[in-house]
Amino acid sequence: MNSKDALKKSRRTAGNFSDRRAGHPRLGHRRIRKNSESGNVYAALDLGTNNCRLLVARASKNGFRIVNSFSRIVRLGEGMRKTHYLSEEAMERTLQALQICKSKLQNSNVTRSRLIATEACRSAKNGREFAKRVEELLGLELEIIDHETEAYLAVAGCASLIDPRAESCIIFDIGGGSTEIAWLEGTLGGPLADPKDNIRVWDSIPAGVVSLAEEYDGHNVTRASYEAMVESITEKLAGFAEKAKGAENAPYFHLLGTSGTVTTLGGIYLGLPKYDRRRVDGLWMTEQDMTDIINRLIQMSYEERVANPCIGTERADLVLAGCAILDAIRRTFPSRFLRIADRGLREGILMTMMREDGVWHQGA
Incomplete structure (x- = not known):
């Protein structure tokens, strides 16, 4: 699926997740909704240099219980050491993975989420441009985090x-x-x-x-x-x-x-x-x-x-x-x-x- 196909599919399936003009917020780290029937459902997405990973969970007594997940090697940072740019091929692979993540977020009735991008988007000269492209095509708002935030989240996770x-x-x-x-x-x-x-x-x-x-x-x-x-x-x-x-x-x-x-x-x-x-x-x-x-x-x-x-x-x-x-x-x-x-x-x-x-x- 290329970017244009992803955009068409996104417009067909996105509904209230991507239509800002209709007054609906984008899906990203600031989005919070309440769902009284099932309780809060939390989602975390990590887009790194090599992998795109998603976890959806509900809180439990001793932590949380995973209700949905996704992981795919996308190699977003492939070739960046020489060019300092995200390649078109790598961005296309990543968009396809993010489209799957979006579907899982919608199907899981997520109430609060945070979607982060790390080193590849942080270092690439077109990293922020790619994040904007993701938002425009898929309605997913990526937060490009700094090194300190990444280090803290890694520690907090394990x-x-x-x-x-x-x-x-x-x-x-x-x-x-x-x-x-x-x-x-x-x-x-x-x-x-x-x-x-x-x-x-x-x-x-x-x-x-x-x-x-x-x-x-x-x-x-x-x-x-x-x-x-x-x-x-x-x-x-x-x-x-x-x-x-x-x-x-x-x-x-x-x-x-x-x-x-x-x-x-x-x-x-x-x-x-x-x-x-x-x-x-x-x-x-x-x-x-x-x-x-x-x-x-x-x-x-x-x-x-x-x-x-x-x-x-x-x-x-x-x-x-x-x-x-x-x-x-x-x-x-x-x-x-x-x-x-x-x-x-x-x-x-x-x-x-x-x-x-x-x-x-x-x-x-």
Whole structure:
């Protein structure tokens, strides 16, 4: 479907979600409606450099219950490292994915939503132009967030997985175009607590799996090129490492990672014939587990990585770039354990909106 077809379909199906002239608001982070029959339904959309993801949920006693979801690799930032522009092909792929998201939002009777875009739209010279195009064609209002907001939402989305005994934790989100990392100190006040007061240092590293794989050829990775990637990221981590110096010395310190890289490693570690979020989210891996799997991946050919059911064609050229970022973090902050989170920005958005609405104080 091209942009013109998307526009025609949008006009046929959008109804009150896109007709501003009729006095109806666009669907975006400012939209709030009440639905007395089913209670508040919240939606969070994360449009990144590599993925387009949507979660729709209702609040529950201990968090929220997912009622609809969508995820597709769109590679919106493909080729941006050289051109600094979103390509027409990438924008078309993304529009198709966003059209599906729009349908799910409508069918789920969403009452409050926040739709964010991160590094690709933030950095591309035509990023804001694309966001405007999305609004005009689909009636979806994308909020291009800054690095600090992205880092906070990543932390908010997976902080509940921190070991409650840990007095220090490094949380990181390896994205397609950037990597957000934060040091949290002190124990949290429970799984529903806002972690903002525990964040001591945060940073956004200007490198992700797509940009790094394009720079170092993710198809053909040797031990030498892998180590070059690790060294490159280690240098970019230096400023954060200095500010978070000694974080790894606190009791029960561990790493907590959220991204396709760490979830892929988790799936390989478990030997899954098909990726299963329920088995990977919250999984603990030891330092040796990670080292063994990464070494195996480096020894694989591109074709062998494609054949792995937890990698496939969509991640075969990206997975080792992600591992290099992970290794740079591991070597900077040595830890016996990594906990894997198959959750992140979308969950952070949902938790933040529900916390703002006071749903857990209302006995939701």
